[in-house]
Amino acid sequence: MSSTPAPNSPPGAPLLSIRKLNVSFGRGPHPVRAVRDVSFAVGQEKVAIVGESGSGKSTVGRSILKLLPRTARIEAEEMRFRDIDILAADENTMLGVRGRRISMILQDPKYSLNPVMTVGEQIAEAYRVHHKASRQEARERALAMLDAVRIRNPEYVFEQYPHQISGGMGQRVMIAAMLIPDPQLLIADEPTSALDVTIRLKVLAILDDLVSARGLGLIFITHDLNLVRSFCDRVIIMYAGRVVEELRAADLDRAQHPYTRGLLASLPMLGQRRERLPVLQRDPAWLAADGG
Amino acid sequence: MAFIEVDNLSITLGHGAAAQQVLDSVSFTMERGEVFGLVGESGSGKSTILRCIAGLYGNWTGRIAIDGKALGPRITLERSRLIQMVFQDPYGSLHPKHTINSQLMEPINIHRLGNGRERIAHALEQVGLPADFRFRYPHQLSGGQRQRVAIARALIVEPRVLLLDEPTSALDVSVQAEILNLLTELRTRADLTYILVSHDLAVIAHMCSRFSVMQHGRILETLSSDTLDAEEAEATDYTRLLIRASRAYDRALAEQAN
Numbered sequence: 001m002s003s004t005p006a007p008n009s010p011p012g013a014p015l016l017s018i019r020k021l022n023v024s025f026g027r028g029p030h031p032v033r034a035v036r037d038v039s040f041a042v043g044q045e046k047v048a049i050v051g052e053s054g055s056g057k058s059t060v061g062r063s064i065l066k067l068l069p070r071t072a073r074i075e076a077e078e079m080r081f082r083d084i085d086i087l088a089a090d091e092n093t094m095l096g097v098r099g100r101r102i103s104m105i106l107q108d109p110k111y112s113l114n115p116v117m118t119v120g121e122q123i124a125e126a127y128r129v130h131h132k133a134s135r136q137e138a139r140e141r142a143l144a145m146l147d148a149v150r151i152r153n154p155e156y157v158f159e160q161y162p163h164q165i166s167g168g169m170g171q172r173v174m175i176a177a178m179l180i181p182d183p184q185l186l187i188a189d190e191p192t193s194a195l196d197v198t199i200r201l202k203v204l205a206i207l208d209d210l211v212s213a214r215g216l217g218l219i220f221i222t223h224d225l226n227l228v229r230s231f232c233d234r235v236i237i238m239y240a241g242r243v244v245e246e247l248r249a250a251d252l253d254r255a256q257h258p259y260t261r262g263l264l265a266s267l268p269m270l271g272q273r274r275e276r277l278p279v280l281q282r283d284p285a286w287l288a289a290d291g292g
Numbered sequence: 293m294a295f296i297e298v299d300n301l302s303i304t305l306g307h308g309a310a311a312q313q314v315l316d317s318v319s320f321t322m323e324r325g326e327v328f329g330l331v332g333e334s335g336s337g338k339s340t341i342l343r344c345i346a347g348l349y350g351n352w353t354g355r356i357a358i359d360g361k362a363l364g365p366r367i368t369l370e371r372s373r374l375i376q377m378v379f380q381d382p383y384g385s386l387h388p389k390h391t392i393n394s395q396l397m398e399p400i401n402i403h404r405l406g407n408g409r410e411r412i413a414h415a416l417e418q419v420g421l422p423a424d425f426r427f428r429y430p431h432q433l434s435g436g437q438r439q440r441v442a443i444a445r446a447l448i449v450e451p452r453v454l455l456l457d458e459p460t461s462a463l464d465v466s467v468q469a470e471i472l473n474l475l476t477e478l479r480t481r482a483d484l485t486y487i488l489v490s491h492d493l494a495v496i497a498h499m500c501s502r503f504s505v506m507q508h509g510r511i512l513e514t515l516s517s518d519t520l521d522a523e524e525a526e527a528t529d530y531t532r533l534l535i536r537a538s539r540a541y542d543r544a545l546a547e548q549a550n
Contacts, residue, residue: 052464053435196333196491197537198549205546223464226494230540266469268498270539271521276476277469277498 014041015185015217016064016102019078023059025071034059034072036241042185046211046218048228048249051238052263057221060238061187064219065102066094081185100130103178107190109170113162119173120146120158123180130181145176149206168199172206179210185217193222204231225252225263237263240287259286293360294321295485296328296453300354301344314340315352316509322502324359327479327486329496329503329517331534337509338489342455345487346377358453373403376446380458382438386430392416392441393426399449415444418482419474436467440474447482456488460495472499493538505531 023035035056040047051057063074064086079086084097098104106112114122123145124138133141139158146154149172162170171191178186188207192200208231211218220232228235229252237245237260245257255261262280301318304311315337322328330338344352347367356363363371379385387395396412405411413423419440430438439459446454456475460468472495479486490496496503497517504511507530515523515531524535529548536545 052466197493197534198333201537201541201546202549204541205543208543225465227541230542263465266466268469268472268492268494270494270497270535273498273517276473279469279473280466 014043016081016219017041017078018060018064018080019076021060021063021074021076021079023056023063023068023075024073025069027071031073034241035063038238038241038243040236040243040246042217042219044215044217045234046208046220046232048220048222048232048235049238050222050225050228050235050263052223054240055238056241057238058189061104061189061219061221064187065098065104067098067104099126099178099183100181101183102185102187103181103183105171105174105178105186105188105191108194109167109174110162112174113170115162118159118161119165119170120160123158123173123177126177127180141180142176145180146173148179148210149173149176150202151176166199168195168203171195171203175203175206175210179214182214183216185219186211187219187221189221190223191220192227193224226267226269228252242287244286257286258283295324295326295359296322296345296487297355297357298341298345299356301341301352301356302354303340303344303349303352305340305349314509315344317354318509318511319354320504320511320514322485322487324485325479325483326502327488327500329500330487330489330506331491331493331496331503332506333491335508336506338506339457340509342377342457342487342489345453346375346455347371369403372451373449374451375453375455376449376451377455377457378439378442378446378459381462382435382442383430383462385442386438388430390429391426392428392430392433395441396426396445396448399445403449405449411448415448418447418478419444434467435463436470439463439471443471443474443478447478450482451484453485453487456486458490459488461490461492468495475499493534505534 019039021035021038022033024031024033026032038060049057049060062068066086068074076087081097081102084093113119120142123142127133127138127141143154143158146157151157151169151172157165165173192203195203222228229249232249235247235249235252236243237257239259245255245260247255255264265278266280268277299319301315302313303315304313306312318341320328330341332338343349345356347363350365352365358374393412396415397408400408400411412426416423416425421437421440433441460471463471478484488496488499497520500517502514502516504514506512512528512530515527524532533545533548536542
């Protein structure tokens with residue numbers, strides 16, 4: 001569908017555009033600046049935000065939904081999702097955005113599903129919160145959604161509690177619950193890091209299919225560079241709260257920034273054994289560098 | 293003669309109806325100084341093999357021998373001088389309220405080694421940590437530094453064999469590279485033999501000369517890292533899937549994962 005977009009312009013009109021986002025935590029003279037001058041746009045495509053722990057990648061994801069604790073200060077020149085100015089939106093508007101228009105999948109289904117409610121009810125609830133529908137209709141839609149995430153026996157799984165299903169199935173249930181209100185943008189924060197390789201492959205294929213079938217935008221937050229290369233369209237690389245580089249996933253091997261290159265080099269690769277892995281040399285200049 | 297022999301190792305865990313055979317006739321041998329890998333998904337039994345070798349389970353059957361000497365079922369002082377283990381989570385494997393010094397002193401006292409100060413200083417130096425880190429608590433260290441402490445604690449009794457259970461999977465990739473390099477370095481410097489368990493095939497192939505692929509408590513096959521490309525064609529379907537899924541995301545491949 002989408003041809004080859006330039007690194008900085010998503011295909012079609014952007015769903016989300018962010019300009020100079022800054023997030024800081026704590027008051028007083030020295031707040032922690034977790035995100036600094038981050039700008040990017042997302043269209044109907046798969047965009048990865050890659051970085052190591054503490055790089056601010058999850059904070060960016062959460063600030064899009066205004067899901068940060070009260071001590072956080074979000075500032076930006078622009079943060080717009082379609083017709084909604086997220087920066088100016090009040091809590092009421094955000095309630096209509098969260099889940100309904102932008103949804104979020106987290107790393108571990110064990111913690112994000114309600115342990116005392118069957119998984120089917122949780123998916124049906126996600127639909128009923130945003131759409132006027134009878135219990136029966138919501139149930140049918142939930143069953144159809146379970147089928148869409150390729151669960152073989154939807155009727156059976158519907159009645160299960162989270163502890164009765166495997167991690168891979170839990171993550172598919174999460175995807176079903178997040179997609180049933182029919183959002184336009186999906187933020188997935190390390191959605192497959194807790195899964196085994198073959199299960200991960202299946203969950204990614206489901207995400208991949210749903211994103212292209214429904215024309216969604218996907219923000220894929222991860223630390224896994226190797227996965228991003230083959231799964232996403234574009235990659236945004238973050239270091240210490242800043243975007244240090246943005247490029248097409250296919251061009252990852254031609255990355256310019258020493259941090260990106262250092263990360264790639266430090267990955268063990270199948271088929272190329274090296275005596276030592278090159279270790280990332282952090283340059284203090286990266287902290288001062290202008291992102292993008 | 294092989295340095296480590298594992299022959300027909302089986303174990304059943306749980307009782308009555310919940311009993312489950314976790315390992316089913318696992319056998320492999322390895323040479324002194326070798327790094328041998330076990331790769332597989334959760335529940336395949338790879339960590340259980342390490343725990344049997346370390347003597348953490350008493351009810352395994354089969355034979356485990358190191359340097360020609362068969363090991364008993366349970367952990368003994370002598371065995372823990374010989375074999376030490378490093379666990380996945382450096383946050384969980386260090387006592388949060390003890391200083392690094394007191395955690396490193398513990399094995400010295402248990403084995404009545406003496407020269408505590410010198411041994412600790414040497415162990416910290418070996419893993420590349422400054423000497424004054426001994427006065428710190430685990431929360432004052434980063435994840436990578438904690439894993440270095442866990443390695444120092446294993447090395448302090450001068451073992452011959454290190455059992456590494458996912459030693460880098462809780463770490464960032466740049467830190468992972470540092471720890472893997474450290475392990476490579478220590479192996480030659482301290483004349484160690486490693487068994488490395490990981491779910492990450494790339495890490496296994498980087499570190500190990502040979503490795504076994506595990507599924508459902510059995511060894512499916514044992515491959516050599518250097519000839520992996522050539523052997524891929526002859527490998528079992530499951531191993532091939534594992535190899536390809538580790539290389540890249542591939543939509544078509546997902547259909548093969550049952």
